[in-house]
Amino acid sequence: MAEKMKTTKEILKGKSAGQKRTPLYHPVALEKLRQDFEGWRNAAVGAKDRNHWCVTPQTILGSDIPREMLYTPLSSPDVDYVQDLGHSGQEPFTRGIHANMYRGKEFTMRQLTGFGGPEETNQRIKFMIAHGGTGINVLFDLPTIQMYDSDDPISKGQVGMSGVAVDSVEDMDVLFKDIPLDKVSVSLVTHYPSNTAILFPMYLVLAERRGISFDKLRGSVQNDITLEEVVRSGPEYLPPKDCFRIQCDNIEFIRQNVPRWNFITLNGYNLREYGTSAVTEMAVALANAIATLEEMLRRGHEIDWVAERLAFFWSPASDFFEEVSRMRAMRRLWYKVMKYRFNAKSPRSMWMRCHAQTSGVSLRREEPLNNLTRAAYQALAAVLGGVQSLHVDSYDEAYSVPTEEAALQSLRTQQIIQAETGVTEVADPLGGSFYVEALTSEIEARILDEVEEIEKMGGYVATIEKGWLHKKIAEYFSNERKMIEKGAIKIVGYNIYKTHVELPPINVFQYPEGVEERQKERLRRLREKRDAEKVNSALLALEEACKQGKNVVPYTLQCARVGCSEGEIFKVFKRSFGLWKPPVFW
């Protein structure tokens, strides 16, 4: 009983207390170095630098971790290579989840696509693949994300904007026209648990219709409560406990039926973009993972069965070395959590697999081509950090959905890193840097501290219900705004180095015409030709399942099969669970 009340930090501390360490550095050498270092500090380093030895970089989505002027072995004096670092592909996985890293498997070039109707997005998907993209990544429009049909009055004037409109299996079919679902990896950015339970079954029904068995499908869904309850603004929310239940239902169903599918990509990205530090981003994702794993254990599943396919989704921002270091920190911490807290046996369970998307909020409207440079550095940091899959935000981020040429440029950024810089030939190339190793350890400790804070509040779902996380975010971005205003955070072209010449305008994306009408027509035809009785009984059966605590996904799958639309299924969720109002801190 007492064991259950311990926080993750306490458990890990207890487990590591007994481990014998073999420090890499010789104590005599360290002592000699200590004296030498002090001598150098007094002789070669000026008083000003001595007194400001530690400085914290001020960046967008920035850190509050101070950095020394120079790092040396003294920064991590008792490093034990085997225990703290390991080789790539070896416990504790600090240096990467595979021995050969990118020599064996390149990072997937997975650029987002999504605008207009499925017809238009299908074209863009093909364009990206034709130009060397190796993964598909679909973003849905606001009505689809918020779970309303294209012909719902609430969707008026917004169909096909900011993403692709999908109402039913018919739309999925058009979206993936000519695309062999058994040969590509498809990320469906379904954001929330609720719309994952609605949209992913539509994808599965499409596979069924095409005669593709579920075990051939590869890809991921987002399926994250953080997205549904914390980082979005919307007219209607389900209560957090029910949202979390659906998150776990999705995981359970997908794990059982679609074995090569990543059923959750723990956030991560959207949380950070909303306004948190790199440390909080990872602490929240980890707290969510812990809560999820505990629920899956409670449901009677084996830890490895779930953990082997857990994945993360990060937002590499501008503090270059922090970005590299935190990927390493999170890999080591995840390993420790899985091994020592959850007693996982499979190495796969201990791998922190992740997709990264460069930070959008750090890109500017002024001098948009600067964004190419910003995103390139962020992408490089992600690659040096060892991510498995990457999307690079486009230079027209502050204008609209990416134009074709801007999307292509983002893809080229990835390809140039991969093909021209040589960085992918070496696993964990920054490993061993005195700076990177010290920062990695510092970040790991801070993430764990924040996880403990969340656990002491009652766990992740509780911090959502209490509004704690909403408040923390509001304070963070309010503070960031003030720092930018003061000029403490410098932004080239905006508050320093402003341009005095007229730069040529960039092309801006134009939405295609007629999307809303086309979607409405498709829905009208669907409703005409489907069996109304089957639709009604499927929706009723879903409502029963919701209320009886059954896994909802077999029922949403049946709804998709008989031609229910997204809005119709969401209505059942609302009826069954009621609505919740999140706090807004202003």
Place this chain on the structure above:
Amino acid sequence: MGVRGRKGFEFEMAGKIKVLLSKLGLDVHNRGLITVANELRDAGMEVIYLGNSFPKEIINTAIQEDVDIVGISSLGGAHLTLGGELMEEAKREGLQQRMAFVIGGVFPPADAAKLQEIGFDKTFMPGATREEIVSSIHKIFSAKMDRSP
């Protein structure tokens, strides 16, 4: 109650500028709008934060609350479609004389002119500073008051 300093009255009631803030339609991003809400409140204005709302509801609330300024946040691309509907509704209710309408968010720079054509008094682009927003609202408010009967 909003600020009512109308010319022609014996006395002018000093008070707060009353602002209604709304996310336009189903747009999920509210970091900017929450930021603006806080900044306007810190500048001494009375703020009503409506959250996600639609043209008719926004107008009805604006009338009900008798606001001075309606501020719309749109990053989802619907600034001309739903924004257009909003201004149609505002015209139908005869609000343009007594209320100012402003909009910010993410939209192509070329659309800023179109937004003003359909009736918005001011558009704010990404990166608009606190100073710019607060002083613009003061200016717009004064201009409206001067024109009010």
